[in-house]
Amino acid sequence: MSPDPSHYLVVGALLFGLGAIGFLTRRNLILMMLSSELMLHGVSVNLTAFSQYHGQHDGQALTIFVLTIAACEAGLSLAIILALYQRTRSLDIRLWTTLGEEELMPPMADSASREIEPPAEPLPKLVPAGRRPVIGADGHVVTPVLSNSQVSGKGAKA
Amino acid sequence: MNWVSENIALIVTLVLLGANILLLFPSTGRKSGIPGFLLLPVTLAGLGWVFLQPTGDIVRDLLFYMAGGTAVLGGLLMTTQRNPVYAALWFAVATLGVCGLFVINSAPFLAAVTIIVYAGAIVVTFVFVIMLAQQEQGSGYDRIPQQPFLATVLGCLLVGTMLLGIEKTFGPESSRLSVDRTALHVSSLPVENDLGSPGGVGRSLFTDYLFAVELAGTVLLVATIGAIAIAPRRPQGSL
Structure with a gap:
């Protein structure tokens, strides 16, 4: 039995925090999804560390469920991202800040994203x-x- | 004041981490992130020195520092890398580091499965989509991050809270969690040295978590059907 899981918990906390920062700062839809996967990694590290600490399999079984849900999430999110990409030809999250009328510009869209945005047919x-x-x-x-x-x-x- | 002086190492390390992340972020005025890269070893060493003192088992410590350092380094560079393809590859590196931690935590089966699913399937699919959607000369939404300062401060506060909690629970002057095996009503207590083997994980999955396994299979099926239904049709023959 491992004496102390705190080392692994620290690494898990760091991975989770980095994933959270990435999720907040990234504007690319795909990289936001990858950042959330990094947060899931942090959780998995914690689960296996506790599994080792208690000498039981529950943490590892839960990690397998995390893996399953991550795979489902990746497939669904890629399908949605591709559908959104077909609409705007851009992966910028700021183009989707509002689901309202098209005439209203998204309040946060800056000049950079406006350049990329293709003229609507x-x-x-x-x-x-x-x-x-x-x-x-x-x-x-x-x-x-x-x-x-x-x-x-x-x-x-x- | 008393609290600050007690936790000065934690605060200094968190400020160092936040400054390093901010320096690594791409910004419009600064072309290269060389100061951030120079600060990177200092930050990692500081984190290790404050929170991850060696336990005495040299081989285990060495493996842990290698795997954990790889994971955190991959996460840091993935968060701040401006090229999306490189960011996805750094995520694969972080996944390899996490798998190293799994192996140290006696979960070799999980490590293998994670490498196959993440590095083999998810990262490849994401890179494929990134390359399909690649703009001509780098896109503005990759070059300019969204509220980097605020997000970094928030993330460091989150990490600091978690580290404080870990220190309170497992630190030197804490009442250790005592594990009472008899209080756990689990039908699949591991046999001798069975932890992490495919057989042991399978026994746990198909005894304690049987319904959850069936549910997870259903979720996979529904997600597959949903992805096929949502995926855009291509009348023009292009993405």
């Missing part, structure tokens, strides 16, 4: 046929639809 909108397109202030068509006059003009040129 306008969704196609259907307007009733036969109307003139509305011209915006910058000279571009606001609602790009083929009106009757455009179609007939193209046909005349051809």
